[in-house]
Amino acid sequence: MRTTTGWQLDGGTLRRAPLERRDLRADDVAVRVDYCGVCHSDLHAIHSHPAEGAGPLVPGHEFTGVVSEVGPEVTRFVPGDAVAVGNIVDSCGACDMCLRGQENFCATFPTLTYGGTDRVDGTVTLGGYSREHVVREGFVYPLPDGLDPAAAAPLLCAGVTVWEPLRALGVGPGSRVAVAGLGGLGHLAVRLAVALGAETTVVSRTPDKAADAGRLGAHSTVLSTDETQMATARGRFDVVIDTVAVPHDLAPYLGLLRLDGTLSLLGHLGAVDLQVMDLLVGRKRLMSAGSGGRPATAELLEFCATHGVVADVEVLPSAAVDEALRRLERGDVRYRLVLDLADLDRRP
Ligand SMILES: [Zn+2]
Ligand SMILES: [Zn+2]
Numbered sequence: 576m577r578t579t580t581g582w583q584l585d586g587g588t589l590r591r592a593p594l595e596r597r598d599l600r601a602d603d604v605a606v607r608v609d610y611c612g613v614c615h616s617d618l619h620a621i622h623s624h625p626a627e628g629a630g631p632l633v634p635g636h637e638f639t640g641v642v643s644e645v646g647p648e649v650t651r652f653v654p655g656d657a658v659a660v661g662n663i664v665d666s667c668g669a670c671d672m673c674l675r676g677q678e679n680f681c682a683t684f685p686t687l688t689y690g691g692t693d694r695v696d697g698t699v700t701l702g703g704y705s706r707e708h709v710v711r712e713g714f715v716y717p718l719p720d721g722l723d724p725a726a727a728a729p730l731l732c733a734g735v736t737v738w739e740p741l742r743a744l745g746v747g748p749g750s751r752v753a754v755a756g757l758g759g760l761g762h763l764a765v766r767l768a769v770a771l772g773a774e775t776t777v778v779s780r781t782p783d784k785a786a787d788a789g790r791l792g793a794h795s796t797v798l799s800t801d802e803t804q805m806a807t808a809r810g811r812f813d814v815v816i817d818t819v820a821v822p823h824d825l826a827p828y829l830g831l832l833r834l835d836g837t838l839s840l841l842g843h844l845g846a847v848d849l850q851v852m853d854l855l856v857g858r859k860r861l862m863s864a865g866s867g868g869r870p871a872t873a874e875l876l877e878f879c880a881t882h883g884v885v886a887d888v889e890v891l892p893s894a895a896v897d898e899a900l901r902r903l904e905r906g907d908v909r910y911r912l913v914l915d916l917a918d919l920d921r922r923p
Pocket of ligand 1: 614615616617636637662732733
């Protein structure tokens with residue numbers, strides 16, 4: 576075993592702790608983790624982690640860093656390469672989803688970057704709130720030159736979660752896209768839709784976020800609490816990317832769609848109330864998606880390097896992880912907090 580240091584849940588709080596990483600297998604890459612984004616899933620995992628009977632929890636599943644060592648069969652990376660890792664680190668590789676490059680939907684469930692079960696030794700995977708991770712080569716992505724490693728980290732979870740539906744729906748020049756909810760997912764959806772050439776509108780409940788929309792590149796904004804603005808926007812959009820994380824009425828967002836338009840629900844993943852008539856009139860579709868397969872993740876990173884798209888981030892030393900989680904919980908983030916893990920090299 577190799578040892579590293581990370582932030583592990585202990586009595587309801589993340590505490591600095593020594594962690595074990597496996598010795599490199601033939602196709603493994605050891606990554607020195609430099610920056611790891613703080614995702615809503617991390618908060619959810621901490622809150623839902625049972626006090627007893629569960630394995631260790633080290634959150635973090637969107638990170639960038641540098642290759643420190645490679646196994647003997649690794650062909651795509653050498654020590655010193657800048658790389659990125661997202662929220663899955665393995666999959667069966669044989670099911671229909673995997674064969675179609677959608678490892679994120681693997682029929683046997685993908686191995687999650689943390690809180691998953693390693694497919695070889697059965698241990699619980701530990702995430703990127705740590706100074707080193709060991710990952711199969713196939714789930715490590717080259718970080719293209721020109722992408723700031725801290726600002727690129729959120730592309731690996733938040734970014735690819737909005738990228739896949741935008742691509743699957745063929746968003747490009749001539750498309751009209753509305754993005755509802757301007758947070759970690761939403762602000763990247765705006766930047767990516769604009770970079771894809773779509774006419775892009777932010778739908779927000781608060782006027783101050785609407786002001787931010789223009790800075791992110793949006794062409795217009797609609798205040799969802801203003802009935803006149805919502806009525807004017809009715810029937811205008813091909814795609815609504817809905818990143819609102821709390822339960823909400825879908826009818827106003829379906830109303831924004833034109834014929835054959837699609838509402839992509841990415842933020843709230845629980846039960847929804849839906850009147851089928853709101854779909855019927857205009858032959859509208861409701862879809863969801865989450866995370867990304869390997870081809871889409873690699874494509875996203877290249878696209879972002881070409882178009883200069885990264886997240887708006889605030890970088891904090893990893894020792895401030897508690898503060899970061901508290902701020903995320905109360906929505907005090909514009910638009911992604913990223914932990915700098917370098918402080919783990921120093922003695923506490
Ligand atoms: Zn995430
Ligand atoms: Zn599979």
